[in-house]
Amino acid sequence: MVETEKRKTFSGWSKKAKDRAFILAMLAIPVLHFAIFYVYINFNSILMAFQTQLEGKIQWGFQHFERMFTEFGLGDSILSQAFINTLTFWFTSMLVILPISFVLCYFLYKKVTMYRIYRVIFYLPSIIPSSVTAILFKYMIAGNGPIAEIFMSMTGTELPTLLTDSTYAMKTLLFYNVFFGLGTNMVLFSGAMSNIDSSIIEAGQIDGANMFVEMTQLVIPMMWPTLSTVMIFDFVGLFNASGPILLLTKGAYNTYTISYWIYDRVLFGGTYNYPAAVGLFFTLIGAPIALFMRWLLNHGVDDITM
Amino acid sequence: MAIEKKNYVGNNKVRKAVFGIVFIVFLLYAVALLTPYFYGFVISVKENGRAFMRDPVRITFPFYFNNYIKAFESLEVEKTGFFGMFFNSIWYSVGTTLFSLFSCTCTAYVISKYEFKGKGLIYSTAIVVMMIPIYGSLPARYRLYTQVGFINSPLILIASLGGFGTYFIYIHAFFKSLSWSYAEAAFIDGAGNFKVFFTIMVPMLLPSLSALAVMSFVGAWNNYSDPLLFLPKMPPLASGLYTYEFNMRYTANHPVYFAGVIISLIPVISIFAIFQNTIMSSVYTGGLKG
Numbered sequence: 001m002v003e004t005e006k007r008k009t010f011s012g013w014s015k016k017a018k019d020r021a022f023i024l025a026m027l028a029i030p031v032l033h034f035a036i037f038y039v040y041i042n043f044n045s046i047l048m049a050f051q052t053q054l055e056g057k058i059q060w061g062f063q064h065f066e067r068m069f070t071e072f073g074l075g076d077s078i079l080s081q082a083f084i085n086t087l088t089f090w091f092t093s094m095l096v097i098l099p100i101s102f103v104l105c106y107f108l109y110k111k112v113t114m115y116r117i118y119r120v121i122f123y124l125p126s127i128i129p130s131s132v133t134a135i136l137f138k139y140m141i142a143g144n145g146p147i148a149e150i151f152m153s154m155t156g157t158e159l160p161t162l163l164t165d166s167t168y169a170m171k172t173l174l175f176y177n178v179f180f181g182l183g184t185n186m187v188l189f190s191g192a193m194s195n196i197d198s199s200i201i202e203a204g205q206i207d208g209a210n211m212f213v214e215m216t217q218l219v220i221p222m223m224w225p226t227l228s229t230v231m232i233f234d235f236v237g238l239f240n241a242s243g244p245i246l247l248l249t250k251g252a253y254n255t256y257t258i259s260y261w262i263y264d265r266v267l268f269g270g271t272y273n274y275p276a277a278v279g280l281f282f283t284l285i286g287a288p289i290a291l292f293m294r295w296l297l298n299h300g301v302d303d304i305t306m
Numbered sequence: 307m308a309i310e311k312k313n314y315v316g317n318n319k320v321r322k323a324v325f326g327i328v329f330i331v332f333l334l335y336a337v338a339l340l341t342p343y344f345y346g347f348v349i350s351v352k353e354n355g356r357a358f359m360r361d362p363v364r365i366t367f368p369f370y371f372n373n374y375i376k377a378f379e380s381l382e383v384e385k386t387g388f389f390g391m392f393f394n395s396i397w398y399s400v401g402t403t404l405f406s407l408f409s410c411t412c413t414a415y416v417i418s419k420y421e422f423k424g425k426g427l428i429y430s431t432a433i434v435v436m437m438i439p440i441y442g443s444l445p446a447r448y449r450l451y452t453q454v455g456f457i458n459s460p461l462i463l464i465a466s467l468g469g470f471g472t473y474f475i476y477i478h479a480f481f482k483s484l485s486w487s488y489a490e491a492a493f494i495d496g497a498g499n500f501k502v503f504f505t506i507m508v509p510m511l512l513p514s515l516s517a518l519a520v521m522s523f524v525g526a527w528n529n530y531s532d533p534l535l536f537l538p539k540m541p542p543l544a545s546g547l548y549t550y551e552f553n554m555r556y557t558a559n560h561p562v563y564f565a566g567v568i569i570s571l572i573p574v575i576s577i578f579a580i581f582q583n584t585i586m587s588s589v590y591t592g593g594l595k596g
Contacts, residue, residue: 129571131548
């Protein structure tokens with residue numbers, strides 16, 4: 001650490017003053033940026049949730065919240081559907097993508113044959129723009145695309161229109177998320193696994209630990225800080241959970257999520273106050289959940305390291 | 307001993323069988339993952355729009371590589387040609403990367419290496435802010451960006467100057483692990499704070515910073531939702547190609563369009579190919595505490 005001495009330097013400034021000036025210079029822009037782009041924006045967002053523009057005048061009240069609860073009460077409204085879809089995306093991420101990607105990384109860490117090539121290929125969808133991947137996926141499953149042709153040759157029937165039918169659209173988006181999302185955490189997981197002391201794994205093998213035991217009782221505890229961090233961020237993004245909706249369905253055929261609905265209102269609807277109210281409502285629900293889960297998961301870290 | 311050996315051999319047999327199955331599953335998954343991109347390439351070298359419509363699936367010969375030249379000539383979104391979109395992608399990605407990493411490096415350095423009042427508060431705020439999800443701020447953000455002239459302007463890069471967030475956490479951890487003795491020696495030799503920061507500490511961090519830079523660059527290059535909202539008349543490739551496909555999906559020359567799509571992949575894949583070992587080995591997180 002820098003000792004803040006009071007001795008005078010050649011330039012006339014004391015070391016302490018120079019340090020202070022340096023700290024100020026280094027922090028000025030980020031702190032100002034934070035004040036404007038975080039504090040001001042979010043404060044303004046809260047205000048907007050209670051505002052209604054009527055004939056150029058701003059009225060204050062809970063109209064947007066009343067409207068939101070009314071819509072939720074309807075059951076089949078877009079918001080209700082968006083809420084259910086958001087949770088579906090989130091559960092898929094937590095219960096399907098996260099475990100599978102962990103197992104996938106485990107076998108890459110154990111150097112399954114061709115693991116270097118697999119590592120690159122599995123990570124490719126995270127590197128390639130999702131707008132490109134989504135477009136290619138759309139052409140693959142189109143009525144005149146290769147999947148439809150294979151489906152026809154195997155079953156003799158036409159492939160359903162997967163993205164323009166309410167029965168299949170959401171399931172197709174979920175499939176897309178899982179199929180292209182397994183490599184998302186690969187960098188973090190691979191980094192964490194490669195930092196595990198190999199002698200611990202070898203000792204476990206000599207003691208007769210099978211792969212399941214090795215995975216659950218050695219690898220997971222050893223990389224728990226990374227795993228818990230990924231899980232915490234999944235909880236932080238609980239109501240942000242979404243798929244490539246903009247790229248594939250634009251929310252049609254019952255595929256809205258909360259975050260896409262807000263984006264859609266701003267991009268296409270040009271309405272700001274109602275989405276701000278909905279966002280505030282979900283922030284009030286999501287924040288305590290995220291903070292509680294952070295406490296719980298970090299508590300786990302303490303237990304393990306003790 | 308004999309029993310133990312037998313068990314160990316048996317265990318090995320099971321391992322081999324499991325690894326064999328995993329290898330086959332991974333092979334199938336890898337082929338399936340690559341298929342859409344290969345299909346994109348197949349379309350990109352087809353003859354022209356009509357030939358594509360007649361047979362969109364099979365590989366046809368000869369390959370029409372001049373579609374790649376046509377992509378540069380004919381793809382246009384909001385009066386921005388392919389070169390324009392490429393240029394937009396470059397300034398947007400490079401600018402976002404430089405601004406965000408520079409800002410995060412500055413904050414992480416002083417918070418990890420200097421003692422001053424409010425340091426704990428700033429660090430705790432940075433952590434807590436990451437933990438509190440804000441869902442409805444997009445409308446307020448859009449309104450502010452409109453008011454300050456960020457929409458359809460390179461000024462949007464100012465929004466990347468935030469010195470906190472995920473990169474801050476990584477860089478803070480990197481600086482924490484760096485020895486302060488080099489800086490102390492430089493201070494004794496008469497170096498100032500800025501000189502120590504720019505000529506000693508940052509160079510020591512370059513391998514780790516380069517990994518974060520690659521990840522940031524790739525993220526910005528691939529970002530389509532922000533440019534769609536904030537840069538509709540200055541589209542980078544990620545949002546431009548999407549808009550082109552959406553606007554022209556019934557009339558577009560698909561092979562030329564897919565040639566453009568394939569070209570858009572070259573920079574990110576090249577950068578990843580060059581830096582993949584750096585990325586894989588340098589980025590590691592050890593949990594968030596604070």
